[in-house]
Amino acid sequence: MNRPVALITGATSGLGRIAALDLAGRGYRIGVVARSRVRADALVSELEAALGDAPVDVFHADLSLISHAHRVGEEIAAHYPRVDVLINNAGLHAFSQRTTAEGFAEMTAVNYLGPFALTHALTGRLLASAPARIVNVASEASRQAKTITPTEDLRRVDPYTRRESMALYGRTKLMTIMWTQELARHLDPAKVTVNCCDPGFNATGLGRDLPGSGILQRALNTLRIGDPRKGAGIIVRLATDPAFAHTSGGYFSVRDARPLECPEPGRDPRAQKRLRDETATLLSARTAD
Numbered sequence: 677m678n679r680p681v682a683l684i685t686g687a688t689s690g691l692g693r694i695a696a697l698d699l700a701g702r703g704y705r706i707g708v709v710a711r712s713r714v715r716a717d718a719l720v721s722e723l724e725a726a727l728g729d730a731p732v733d734v735f736h737a738d739l740s741l742i743s744h745a746h747r748v749g750e751e752i753a754a755h756y757p758r759v760d761v762l763i764n765n766a767g768l769h770a771f772s773q774r775t776t777a778e779g780f781a782e783m784t785a786v787n788y789l790g791p792f793a794l795t796h797a798l799t800g801r802l803l804a805s806a807p808a809r810i811v812n813v814a815s816e817a818s819r820q821a822k823t824i825t826p827t828e829d830l831r832r833v834d835p836y837t838r839r840e841s842m843a844l845y846g847r848t849k850l851m852t853i854m855w856t857q858e859l860a861r862h863l864d865p866a867k868v869t870v871n872c873c874d875p876g877f878n879a880t881g882l883g884r885d886l887p888g889s890g891i892l893q894r895a896l897n898t899l900r901i902g903d904p905r906k907g908a909g910i911i912v913r914l915a916t917d918p919a920f921a922h923t924s925g926g927y928f929s930v931r932d933a934r935p936l937e938c939p940e941p942g943r944d945p946r947a948q949k950r951l952r953d954e955t956a957t958l959l960s961a962r963t964a965d
Contacts, residue, residue, distance in 0.1 A: 679703055679704060679705040679731065680703070680704050680705065680758075680760040680761070681704065681705045681706075681707060681756050681758060681759050681760050681761070682696075682699045682704040682705070682706055682707065682760060682761040682762075682763065682915065683706075683707040683708075683709065683752060683759055683761065683762050683763065683798075684696050684699075684706065684707070684708055684709070684763045684765055685709045685739060685763065685764055685765050685766035685790075685791070685794070686765040686766030686767060687706070687708045687709075687710065687719060687765065688708070688710050688712060688715035688716055688718070688719050689715065690904055691765060691813070691875055691904050691907045691908045691911060692763070692765040692766070692908075693719060693722075694904055694905055694908035695763065695765065695908045695911045695912050695915075696708065696719065696723065696732075697722070697723065697726060697727075698908060698909075698912045699761070699912060699915065699916070700723050700726075700727050700730040700732070701726075701727060701730075702912075702916060704760075704761070705731045705732070705733070706723065706730070706731070706732040706733070707732075707733045707734075707735065707752060707755075707756070707759075708732060708733070708734050708735065709735050709736075709737055709739065709748055709752075709766070709794070710734055710735070710736060710737075711736070711737065711738045711739070713734075713736060716734045716736070717734075719732070720732050720734065733755070735748050735751055735752055735755075736748075739766050739785075739786055739790035739791070739794065740768075740776050740780075740782050740785040740786045740790060741776060741777065741778055741785070741790075742778055742780075742785065742789055742790065742793050742959055742962050743778065743962070744790075745789075745790040745791075745793035745794045745797070746793045746794075746796075746797050746959075748794065748797075749793065749794045749795075749796070749797025749798045750797050752797075752798060752801070753797065753798055753800065753801040756801065758801070758804065758805035758808075759798060759801050759802055759805050759808060760805055760808050760809070761808065761809050761810075761811070761915045761916075762794075762795065762798055762802060762808075762809070762810045762811070763810075763811045763813070763911060763915060764791035764794065764795065764810070764811070764812045764813060764852075765811075765813045765911065766786060766790070766791070767786065767787055767813060768782065768783050768786040768787060769783070769841065769845045770782055770783045770841065770845075771838040771841045772835070772836065772837070772838065772841070773833060773834065773835045773836055775833050778962065779833070780830075780831070780833070781832060781833050781844075783841075783844065783845060783848055784829075784830065784832070784848050784851075787845070787848035787849065787851075787852065788848045788851045788852055788855070788955075789830070789955070789958075789959065791812065791852070792855060792955055792959065793959055795810060795859070796956075796959070799863075799868075802867075802868045803863075803864075803867050803868055806866070806867035806868065807866070807867060807868070807869075807921065808867070808868045808869075809868070809869050809870070809871075809914070809915055809920075810856075810859075810868060810869070810870040810871070811870075811871060811872070811873065811911055811914045811915050812852050812853075812855075812856050812870070812871070812872040812873075813852075813872065813873060813875060813911060814849045814850075814852045814853045814856070814872040814873060814874055814927065815845075815846070815849040815874055815875070816874045816876075816929075816936075817842060817845055817846040817849050818846050818847075818849040818850035818852075818853055818938075818939050818942075819846065819939045820842050820843045820845070820846030820847075821843055821846040821847035821849075821850045821939070821941075821942075822843070822941070823941055824847065824850060824851070824854070824941050824942050824947065824951070826950055826951045826954040826955070827954055829847060829851075830954060830955060830958055831958075850938075850939060850942045851942075851951060852872060853872055853927050853938045853939070853942060854938060854942040854947065854948040854951050854952075855948070855951060855952060855955070856870055856871065856872040856925065856927070857925045857927070857938060857945075857948055858945070858948040858949055858951070858952045859952070860924040860925030861925070861945070863924065865922055865923075865924040866922075868924075869920070869921070869922070869923060869924040870924055870925065871914050871920065871923060871924065871925070871926045871927070871928065872926075872927050872928075873910045873911060873914055873927070873928045873929070873930065873933075874910075874927070874928070874929050874930055874936060875906075875907030875908070875910055875911065875930050876906060876907050876910075876929075876930035876931070906930055907930055909930070910928060910929075910930045910933060913933060914928065914933075920933075
């Protein structure tokens, strides 16, 4: 435990995998939250092959389930004496409605509720590890969301079409930005900073439910379009760059870390507080069950 610890969700593929390899190369001990044991084992093997003695710990959980997110957060806090970086990277773009066993829309659970619950469970450990950083992966798809009504949107499970999915995906990412900026108001930036980023367009498995997505991804990779190394780069930069050591509540572009505004209708601090309060109430009732 003589290395700084970086905990990453969604690290078994895409941007998270590249970020994990980069951070391990910088001397971090990597903690991975993964649902698939096979993919987690493959990542461990890749880290060991690339870096030899790179220490990595795997924590198994399905982050679409709030109970799992809360439980694994407590396990991680008990396992590590310190957590220096938390990267909430796991994401899902579902092209039709799927409801979790807990009754939430899977896309809302994976992209927003799970990270919220995990971060809440780890906040004490992060504060005790000061200075520490939280990096949340958002998206400019957030601009597709034209409204935000937390009481309804957090619980919405009605069916939708593939065409309608982008606005709903964008709303989950808008929630991420709003929560990031509200959380920053509650955390002392001298102890824990929290920022989010738009990683840009990346040829990863995010849209794996789309028919033909595998063929499309291979074509984009061949043409070098949507290089995920750029998206991973902004994540790692927010997690490690001394230039962001005292910055909190920011939303940054993959393009040279340019500051971005939280899109409307989520920009008002009062709306951000309503979202955080409603989420906390919802999850408190869930974890009490």
